[in-house]
Amino acid sequence: MPSKKSIHVYVVRAWFLLNVFVALYPPLYWAASEHRELILGLPATFVYFTGVSLSITLSILYAWWQDAISGELTS
Amino acid sequence: MIMTFGIMLVFFAGLIVILQRIRLDDSSFSNYAVGNRSFGARYQAMSFLNTWYPGAMFTAFGGMAAASGIISFYVLSYSLLTVMLMYMMAKPVWMWGKVFDLKTQPDLFSLRYNSRHIRTIAAVIGIISGIPWLILGMQALGEMFRYLSLGTLTFSQAVILGVVVIAFRQIWTVRIGMRGVVISDFYQGMVAYIVGTAMLIGLIVWLIMVEGISFSSLDAARFSLPGPGSKEGPLFLFSLVLTGALGGWCWPYIFVRLFTANGVTSLKKSAGLAIPLSFIFCLALLIFGMLAGILPSASGHPNDVWFIASQEAGGIILLGLAGTVLLAASMGHIDGNIQATGAQIANDLLGNYFPLSTRQLIVISKIGMLLLTLLASWLSCMALPALFSLAVLAYQGIIQLAVPQFMGIFWKRGNKYGAMASMSIGFAVAVTLELTYHGNLPWAYGLTSGAVALIVNVMVYVVMAYVIPQNQSEKARIAALFELVNEKHHDANCRAGGAGEQFSCSLDGGGTRS
Numbered sequence: 001m002p003s004k005k006s007i008h009v010y011v012v013r014a015w016f017l018l019n020v021f022v023a024l025y026p027p028l029y030w031a032a033s034e035h036r037e038l039i040l041g042l043p044a045t046f047v048y049f050t051g052v053s054l055s056i057t058l059s060i061l062y063a064w065w066q067d068a069i070s071g072e073l074t075s
Numbered sequence: 076m077i078m079t080f081g082i083m084l085v086f087f088a089g090l091i092v093i094l095q096r097i098r099l100d101d102s103s104f105s106n107y108a109v110g111n112r113s114f115g116a117r118y119q120a121m122s123f124l125n126t127w128y129p130g131a132m133f134t135a136f137g138g139m140a141a142a143s144g145i146i147s148f149y150v151l152s153y154s155l156l157t158v159m160l161m162y163m164m165a166k167p168v169w170m171w172g173k174v175f176d177l178k179t180q181p182d183l184f185s186l187r188y189n190s191r192h193i194r195t196i197a198a199v200i201g202i203i204s205g206i207p208w209l210i211l212g213m214q215a216l217g218e219m220f221r222y223l224s225l226g227t228l229t230f231s232q233a234v235i236l237g238v239v240v241i242a243f244r245q246i247w248t249v250r251i252g253m254r255g256v257v258i259s260d261f262y263q264g265m266v267a268y269i270v271g272t273a274m275l276i277g278l279i280v281w282l283i284m285v286e287g288i289s290f291s292s293l294d295a296a297r298f299s300l301p302g303p304g305s306k307e308g309p310l311f312l313f314s315l316v317l318t319g320a321l322g323g324w325c326w327p328y329i330f331v332r333l334f335t336a337n338g339v340t341s342l343k344k345s346a347g348l349a350i351p352l353s354f355i356f357c358l359a360l361l362i363f364g365m366l367a368g369i370l371p372s373a374s375g376h377p378n379d380v381w382f383i384a385s386q387e388a389g390g391i392i393l394l395g396l397a398g399t400v401l402l403a404a405s406m407g408h409i410d411g412n413i414q415a416t417g418a419q420i421a422n423d424l425l426g427n428y429f430p431l432s433t434r435q436l437i438v439i440s441k442i443g444m445l446l447l448t449l450l451a452s453w454l455s456c457m458a459l460p461a462l463f464s465l466a467v468l469a470y471q472g473i474i475q476l477a478v479p480q481f482m483g484i485f486w487k488r489g490n491k492y493g494a495m496a497s498m499s500i501g502f503a504v505a506v507t508l509e510l511t512y513h514g515n516l517p518w519a520y521g522l523t524s525g526a527v528a529l530i531v532n533v534m535v536y537v538v539m540a541y542v543i544p545q546n547q548s549e550k551a552r553i554a555a556l557f558e559l560v561n562e563k564h565h566d567a568n569c570r571a572g573g574a575g576e577q578f579s580c581s582l583d584g585g586g587t588r589s
Contacts, residue, residue, distance in 0.1 A: 016159060016163070019156070019159060020156070023152045023153075023156060023316055023320075024313050024316055024317060025313075026302075026309055026310060026312070026313050029300050029302075029312055030300070030302040030303065030309065032300065033298075033299050033300040033301075033302050034302070036295075042290065043145070043290060043295075043298040044298075045145045045148075045298045045299070045300055046145060046148075046290070046298065049145065049148040049151060049152060050358065052152055053151050053152060053155050053354055053357075053358065054354070056152075056155040056156060056158075056159055056350070057155060057350050057351060057354045059159070060158060060159055060162055060346055060347060060350045061347055061350070061351070063162060063343075064162075064343055064344065064346065064347035065347075067343060
């Protein structure tokens with residue numbers, strides 16, 4: 001059974017990969033560009049870029065937090 | 076003019092006071108080139124930001140947001156992905172840097188691929204590619220001084236003034252080296268990205284509340300991205316984000332930030348500190364640019380939108396602050412570029428072929444910085460019509476370092492033949508395509524020349540990794556290098572020498588190259 005630490009390592013890796021995917025996969029931004037209705041009162045492409053950026057930001061904060069509580073950052 | 080220049084003078088005087096108080100320590104080249112790897116997370120975070128976001132962010136990317144709209148947000152995506160990459164490679168790069176006393180990006184190439192000549196190739200590509208951007212940075216300062224002189228200075232006079240100011244600033248870069256760069260980056264970064272972000276948010280509020288401008292005021296075309304059937308091509312945005320994220324760490328002056336930290340902890344913490352600030356600053360800048368772009372006074376002058384909106388919202392005082400913010404951002408980038416180039420000239424070009432003492436390395440590095448400052452200053456005062464094209468060409472070329480760099484850090488199998496061939500062929504392909512098609516490849520579905528060359532680059536690297544397998548001693552050396560990163564006990568001695576070049580090291584006391 002994987003340890004709690006290794007699960008968090010996999011979560012961070014998966015989140016980083018997801019960030020790369022959503023930031024680069026063309027059909028996603030094509031779809032955002034085609035989407036004419038506003039999302040929460042904002043244009044879809046703006047929501048797309050802000051969402052991708054927020055996800056990257058949060059993933060690094062999560063990785064840092066996980067590394068800190070697992071003792072990885074004490075060496 | 077007295078008010079605008081006066082505000083900048085106060086900022087500049089504060090900077091000089093800080094620089095004068097820094098203790099000179101050139102007892103080793105590591106002290107001079109990487110500040111003896113002594114900086115904590117806060118200095119690292121601000122130093123990274125101050126080098127990453129140049130003053131041109133306010134003019135070029137602010138202007139792009141104003142003129143072209145949402146496509147400019149690609150800079151936000153790739154800037155944050157770059158921090159993610161920093162987080163991922165912090166441990167191996169810092170560990171190798173500490174253990175083997177690496178001082179430059181080509182040092183890392185040389186260590187990983189066990190080759191002396193790869194250091195020269197990487198250094199030459201880095202130095203040549205950086206010069207057009209250095210000149211552009213100096214000329215952007217001239218544009219700023221012209222604007223802040225409120226029409227008193229001609230463009231030529233303003234460029235000369237900008238060059239004189241930035242060249243004067245380099246006295247301390249040359250004297251103190253990396254320690255001066257990082258400490259001043261902290262001060263400059265606070266002004267550029269803390270004060271700058273506060274100003275941007277204030278200006279967005281002003282645009283919405285006073286000017287009545289919001290996203291709904293903008294034309295729908297400003298929110299569209301290039302897709303299938305577009306003029307740019309469906310893969311254009313993909314290409315921009317990919318090459319931007321990978322390319323960021325190919326610049327020697329960005330990469331060397333990984334060697335100035337006092338540990339992996341500081342590096343990772345600096346990523347955690349830098350990323351929210353980077354996110355808020357860049358997002359605010361791009362939203363500001365899009366909104367301010369429809370100010371009637373900004374029509375036809377998108378690159379001046381930072382100054383135009385600041386002056387309209389807060390008069391001469393805010394205009395002076397806008398100039399100070401831009402100056403602070405520009406200085407960090409230019410200082411970093413000059414410092415890294417000087418270190419490479421000494422360490423990776425001359426030091427690669429001649430045995431040099433610490434004193435000689437530092438003197439050559441200082442002379443290199445001085446000559447580069449003079450060369451860039453001289454070229455900045457000339458009319459160079461192809462300069463921007465050269466800068467784009469340089470970017471497409473330098474990102475070819477990404478393949479041997481990242482694959483070398485994360486994949487054991489790559490070898491020096493593949494590394495040298497892949498980046499040289501990639502560089503040649505990128506330059507040829509850029510010169511042939513001038514940035515618009517009709518058959519590439521929007522991929523830039525650099526992105527197409529990256530595909531060739533990866534193929535060459537991987538094929539050569541399998542066609543020319545590493546011999547047993549090289550395999551063992553690489554395995555030892557990677558094992559070092561995974562070691563828990565960092566006080567053990569290590570040795571990871573190879574046939575072409577040997578390294579001996581001590582994990583607790585820094586290393587020597589023999």
